[in-house]
Amino acid sequence: MQRKTLIVGATSAIAAAVAQICAARGDRLYLVGRDAAKLQALVTSLGSAVVGHESGDFVAFEQAGARMQRAIAVLGGLDRALIAHGYLGDQARSERDxxxxxxxxxxxxxxVVALLLPLAAHFETQGHGHLAAITSVAGERGRPRNYTYGAAKRALGCYLEGLRSRLYPRGVHVHDIKLGPVPTPMSVGHPQNFLWGEKHAVAHGIVQAMERRWHTVYLPRSWRLVMAVVRLLPECVFQRFGFLAGR
Ligand SMILES: NC(=O)c1ccc[n+]([C@@H]2O[C@H](COP(=O)([O-])OP(=O)(O)OC[C@H]3O[C@@H](n4cnc5c(N)ncnc54)[C@H](OP(=O)(O)O)[C@@H]3O)[C@@H](O)[C@H]2O)c1
Structure with missing residues (x-):
C-alpha cells in the first residue's frame, strides 16, 4: 500500500531520516520545513517520492490551517502525519527575556497545536490514520539546564494524551515520540554518553511506532527505564544529584 505521509519540520535531522525511510518503502510524501534551501535539497535527494513541499515559519500560526489543507489536497488524503520541528534555545536567556x-x-x-487542530479534524472525519509529534525526555522532569523547552514539550505531551483519547474511538492513533538526546544540529556541543541515540535508529523507531500502534514511545528505548527512575526520585534526592539538578 502506498501511504500518504506528511512530515512537518522535515528539514530536522531526525525528520529527514524518517523521510528517507518512508521514501524507500514507497510512501507518497509531502514535506514542510522552514529553511527553503535545505528543504529543496532534501526534496531533490528523495526524488519522485515527494509529491509536494512547502517552506515557511510555523510560528506564523494563522497559516497552519491552509498549509495543512494544501498538503492533504496535494497528497489526495492523509495516512500518516509527523510533526518534528523543535527549538531548544538558550535556557539562561529564556530566564531573563x-x-x-x-x-x-x-x-x-x-x-504544534496550531498544526494539530486541522490535522486532528481531518483524521476525525476520515476515521483512520496516524498522527505523531516529537516531544522529549526533557519534559518529564524540570531541570535548570532546559526547563523552558522541557515545559513546552511536557505541555505538548499532555495535549497529545488528550487528543489520543478524543480520536481513539474514531480509529485514529496519536503518537507521543519521547526522544532522549541524539546528535543533531540541536544538540551540537552537548557532552555525549552511552545513553545517546543515533538519528537513523531513532527514525526507524518513529516509523515502527506508527506501524505497531505504540502510542507513547521512548527512543532510544532504554530511556523508558531511565525516566521511570528519574520521575520517581523524591525532590530531596533529585536535588542532591548535580547531573540532574545542576546547570
Ligand atoms: N536532538 C536531540 O537531542 C533531541 C532530544 C529530544 C527531542 N528532540 C526533538 O526532536 C525533534 C527534531 O529535532 P532534531 O534533533 O532533528 O534537531 P534539528 O535538526 O535542529 O531540527 C530542528 C528543526 O526544527 C525547525 N524549526 C525550529 N523552529 C522552527 C520554526 N519556528 N518554524 C519552522 N521550523 C522550525 C528547524 O528548522 P530549520 O531547518 O529552518 O532550522 C529544524 O528543521 C525536535 O522536536 C526536537 O525538539 C531532539
Whole structure:
C-alpha cells in the first residue's frame, strides 16, 4: 500500500531520516520545513517520492490551517502525519527575556497545536490514520539546564494524551515520540554518553511506532527505564544529584 505521509519540520535531522525511510518503502510524501534551501535539497535527494513541499515559519500560526489543507489536497488524503520541528534555545536567556522564552514555548507547543487542530479534524472525519509529534525526555522532569523547552514539550505531551483519547474511538492513533538526546544540529556541543541515540535508529523507531500502534514511545528505548527512575526520585534526592539538578 502506498501511504500518504506528511512530515512537518522535515528539514530536522531526525525528520529527514524518517523521510528517507518512508521514501524507500514507497510512501507518497509531502514535506514542510522552514529553511527553503535545505528543504529543496532534501526534496531533490528523495526524488519522485515527494509529491509536494512547502517552506515557511510555523510560528506564523494563522497559516497552519491552509498549509495543512494544501498538503492533504496535494497528497489526495492523509495516512500518516509527523510533526518534528523543535527549538531548544538558550535556557539562561529564556530566564531573563520573556519574548525569547515565549519563542521557545511558541515553537515547541503553540505552533504544534496550531498544526494539530486541522490535522486532528481531518483524521476525525476520515476515521483512520496516524498522527505523531516529537516531544522529549526533557519534559518529564524540570531541570535548570532546559526547563523552558522541557515545559513546552511536557505541555505538548499532555495535549497529545488528550487528543489520543478524543480520536481513539474514531480509529485514529496519536503518537507521543519521547526522544532522549541524539546528535543533531540541536544538540551540537552537548557532552555525549552511552545513553545517546543515533538519528537513523531513532527514525526507524518513529516509523515502527506508527506501524505497531505504540502510542507513547521512548527512543532510544532504554530511556523508558531511565525516566521511570528519574520521575520517581523524591525532590530531596533529585536535588542532591548535580547531573540532574545542576546547570
Ligand atoms: N536532538 C536531540 O537531542 C533531541 C532530544 C529530544 C527531542 N528532540 C526533538 O526532536 C525533534 C527534531 O529535532 P532534531 O534533533 O532533528 O534537531 P534539528 O535538526 O535542529 O531540527 C530542528 C528543526 O526544527 C525547525 N524549526 C525550529 N523552529 C522552527 C520554526 N519556528 N518554524 C519552522 N521550523 C522550525 C528547524 O528548522 P530549520 O531547518 O529552518 O532550522 C529544524 O528543521 C525536535 O522536536 C526536537 O525538539 C531532539
Amino acid at each position: 520573556f519574548d525569547y522564552a515565549r519563542a521557545i514555548v511558541d515553537t515547541n507547543f503553540t505552533s
